[in-house]
Amino acid sequence: MVQVNDSYLRLKAGYLxxxxxxRVKAFTEAHPEAAVIRLGIGDxxxxxxxxxxxxxxxxxxxxGTREGFHGYGPEQGYAWLREAIARHDFQARGCDxxxxxxxxxxxxxxxxxxxxxILGAGNRIAVxxxxxxxxxxxxxxxxxxxxxxxxxxxxxxxxxxxxxxxGFVAPLPEEPVDLIYLCFxxxxxxxxxxxxxxxxxxxxxxxxxxLILFDAAYEAFISDPELPHSIYEIExxxxxxxxxxxxxxxxxxxxxxxxxxxxxxxxxxxxxxxEPVELWGLWNRRQSTKFNGVxxxxxxxxxxxxxxxxxxxxxxxxxxxxxxxxxIRRELEAAGLQVYGGQQAPYVWIKTxxxxxxxxxxxxxxxxxxxxxxxxxGFGAAGEGYFRLSAFNSRANVDEAMRRIRAL
Ligand SMILES: *Cc1c(COP(=O)(O)O)cnc(C)c1O
Numbered sequence: 001m002v003q004v005n006d007s008y009l010r011l012k013a014g015y016l017x018x019x020x021x022x023r024v025k026a027f028t029e030a031h032p033e034a035a036v037i038r039l040g041i042g043d044x045x046x047x048x049x050x051x052x053x054x055x056x057x058x059x060x061x062x063x064g065t066r067e068g069f070h071g072y073g074p075e076q077g078y079a080w081l082r083e084a085i086a087r088h089d090f091q092a093r094g095c096d097x098x099x100x101x102x103x104x105x106x107x108x109x110x111x112x113x114x115x116x117x118i119l120g121a122g123n124r125i126a127v128x129x130x131x132x133x134x135x136x137x138x139x140x141x142x143x144x145x146x147x148x149x150x151x152x153x154x155x156x157x158x159x160x161x162x163x164x165x166x167g168f169v170a171p172l173p174e175e176p177v178d179l180i181y182l183c184f185x186x187x188x189x190x191x192x193x194x195x196x197x198x199x200x201x202x203x204x205x206x207x208x209x210x211l212i213l214f215d216a217a218y219e220a221f222i223s224d225p226e227l228p229h230s231i232y233e234i235e236x237x238x239x240x241x242x243x244x245x246x247x248x249x250x251x252x253x254x255x256x257x258x259x260x261x262x263x264x265x266x267x268x269x270x271x272x273x274x275e276p277v278e279l280w281g282l283w284n285r286r287q288s289t290k291f292n293g294v295x296x297x298x299x300x301x302x303x304x305x306x307x308x309x310x311x312x313x314x315x316x317x318x319x320x321x322x323x324x325x326x327x328i329r330r331e332l333e334a335a336g337l338q339v340y341g342g343q344q345a346p347y348v349w350i351k352t353x354x355x356x357x358x359x360x361x362x363x364x365x366x367x368x369x370x371x372x373x374x375x376x377x378g379f380g381a382a383g384e385g386y387f388r389l390s391a392f393n394s395r396a397n398v399d400e401a402m403r404r405i406r407a408l
Contacts, residue, residue: 007143012152016133016378020362027366036366037401039328039389040374042187044252046320048301049313052251055304059297070296075288077104077260081299084306085260089245095232101264101280103287104302106294108217108244108259112181113138114290115213115242115261118282119269123178126158128170130188130379130386132215135181151381161382162189164351168340169197172204180205182231183215185222188379188388189349190325190341192227198234205240211269211279212241217259220250220318222344238264242279249346251305251314258294258302321346324398325391331402332389346391349376361387369404 020040028036062068076082082099090097105111112134121144127135136154139145146155153159158177160170168191170182182201184193193201205212212231219229231237246259253259263283268276294302304310325342332339332350342348350373352361358375365371365387376386391398 005141005143007141010140010145010147010154011137012148016374019378020372020374023363023366024372027370031370034370036370036372037393037397037404038372039393039398039401040372041390041392043254044249044321044392045394046252046317048252048256049305049310049317051304051307051310051313052253052256052301055307056297056301059300063297073293073296073299075291075293076100076284077102077294078296078299081303082260084303085245088306090230090232090262093229093233095230096238097230097232097262097264101262103261103263103283104294104299105259105261105287105291106257107248108215108246108261109134111259111261112213112215112244113141114286115283116142116144117286117290118279119179119211120272124158124176125156125179125181126160126170126173126177127181128162128183128186129153129159129381130162130376130383131181132183132187133379135213153381159380159382162186162191163382164338164340167191168349169193170201172200176208178208178210179213180210181213181215183217185218185345186341186347187218187345188347188374188376188383189386190343190345190347190388191349192222192224192344195226195228195234198228198231198237202231202234202237202240206236209270210240211267212237214241214243216243217246217249218345219245220314221322221346223322224344227344232262232264239267242267247302247305250318251302251310252317253298253302256298256301258298320395321391324393324395327398327402328389328391331406335406335408342391348389348391350387350389352376352385352387358384358387365405368408369401371401371404 082102085102086097086099148154158173162168162170168189214231231241243262247253263280265280267279328348329339329342338351340349358377362375374388376383
């Protein structure tokens, strides 16, 4: 008899996005004339940078020649890409990260889930609430949690509420934890951590022999020069943190697929017997066994992000989305709403108006303005009373959506 992984049955039904789709469909069927604008998506909308496209075109041509053909590449990524990443993203910011510590992959969604392969089942895990759902669901699938309660919180996880009251920066856990997921700039709240706030977390992890899983997928949206882009800008982080990065949101690679994970040499966990083991070696082994690398063509495209033209084009893309975010912030504030985020991140996090919960505000915007956003409660119990709008859209859609909301 074939047994299934029972842990999958613990997952709450994928509720958020199917429920949004259901309500939008019901609305458009009842109002076929309404031009609905979707500001709920977490996907980029603008075309790939020219520098990346040109590099990929050249790579395709090379693949059509005997000399330029590439078969299987290194599972960890080509050395030229790993070196470009280490130099531009880390060494240029004063971070001691070398090319061999960079593992190129096809996505940080997969990496942040796959990392559980090399971590033991007994770890006590902390996540923020609200949270990027992948961190929680991958732990449920791996059998690292108990059942969900009525509020959707899983047994065995430590939830750290992030709300306006704490500036959307997770408080240190009151009970001991071994694994901590942090995401800055944050999806969904748009919050960003200061150097001091990250230092508190690094100090906590070092003092408690904990590991921080730091998701920096949105680091390119930081414009304040005082704010850290990488956890390795904090002293001691090499001994307690793994960082996830992606080309998805900075260079628009959501459909092209390229990302990377940083695992510092010398970062250790312990065996059941209490012996220290380097995580680098385990991740290297995991990737070599279960992963066969990102395509040569796509890695050439990612490398072009670091060329002078690529850097300029990525800056322009980010600037475009952040202007959208500024427009959303300005117009919503003018409409009398309390808004957070949207200054160092492409998400604006809105306090729902008096008398409306997250879904109530969703229905209000859909019915009255024909604008779709994402209810904060879908990202966790503490997201109730909040609402996310994304800056990933065309200027025309953002302008029109804001005009309609102002007119309410
Ligand atoms: C979009 C996003 C990513 C990037 O995922 P990829 O698999 O690299 O496309 C990672 N983390 C968060 C929180 C995101 O929102």
